[in-house]
Amino acid sequence: MNTQELKKIKTKALENHIPIIMDDTLEVIGKYLKQEKPKRILEIGTAVGYSAICFTEFLSEEGTIDTIERDEERIHEAKTNIKNTEVKDKINIYEGDAVEILPTLNKKYDVVFIDAAKGKYPFFLKEAIRMIKPKGIIFADNILYKGYVMSDYNKHKQRTAVRNLREYIKEVSENPNLETEILEVGDGLAVSRMK
Ligand code: SAH
Ligand code: MG
Numbered sequence: 001m002n003t004q005e006l007k008k009i010k011t012k013a014l015e016n017h018i019p020i021i022m023d024d025t026l027e028v029i030g031k032y033l034k035q036e037k038p039k040r041i042l043e044i045g046t047a048v049g050y051s052a053i054c055f056t057e058f059l060s061e062e063g064t065i066d067t068i069e070r071d072e073e074r075i076h077e078a079k080t081n082i083k084n085t086e087v088k089d090k091i092n093i094y095e096g097d098a099v100e101i102l103p104t105l106n107k108k109y110d111v112v113f114i115d116a117a118k119g120k121y122p123f124f125l126k127e128a129i130r131m132i133k134p135k136g137i138i139f140a141d142n143i144l145y146k147g148y149v150m151s152d153y154n155k156h157k158q159r160t161a162v163r164n165l166r167e168y169i170k171e172v173s174e175n176p177n178l179e180t181e182i183l184e185v186g187d188g189l190a191v192s193r194m195k
Pocket of ligand 2: 019020021115141142
């Protein structure tokens with residue numbers, strides 16, 4: 001997809017307050033993906049397809065992305081965004097709640113990108129670990145959630161999200177099969193490599 005088309009998608013998403021991946025986060029993930037040349041990526045949280053489209057640039061030949069979204073309007077827009085472009089055969093959208101869809105998947109992935117409901121991150125992690133290939137990478141966006149995750153201020157209404165993000169960090173840190181870094185890029189990015 002050319003940069004002009006991509007810019008349009010990004011501008012429109014930002015105008016509509018759709019929480020697409022931040023530039024610096026994308027840059028960091030791009031550095032990893034350039035090395036990995038993944039064949040199969042799983043994304044949880046498509047929104048309008050912006051990050052998935054960006055990731056296609058780093059796929060190996062014949063590589064594909066499976067991405068999950070539950071919001072009908074966003075699914076429609078994601079489809080519109082990829083339709084008639086050269087990336088359309090590389091992105092497969094699963095329509096529905098990832099909590100229901102993930103357990104039905106039985107594929108192996110080189111990379112998993114978690115970017116959906118924060119309260120479900122520990123569940124998404126469990127499913128990601130089940131499907132990640134050896135040496136594969138699991139990314140989790142928004143892991144520091146505006147700084148709430150690392151602060152002891154606990155009374156905001158995002159409490160459940162914060163508790164689950166902390167749980168995610170604890171699990172990736174304690175899992176002996178994962179090597180994890182928490183990066184203060186964008187809204188926080190967890191990078192966990194499977195041994
Ligand atoms: N990855 C996108 C942004 C995703 S925003 C990008 O960077 O371009 C998060 C999206 O996850 C939202 O569109 C929301 O509808 C979706 N989402 C949240 N919880 C979900 C769930 N349980 N199943 C499927 N989609 C979910
Ligand atoms: Mg995000």
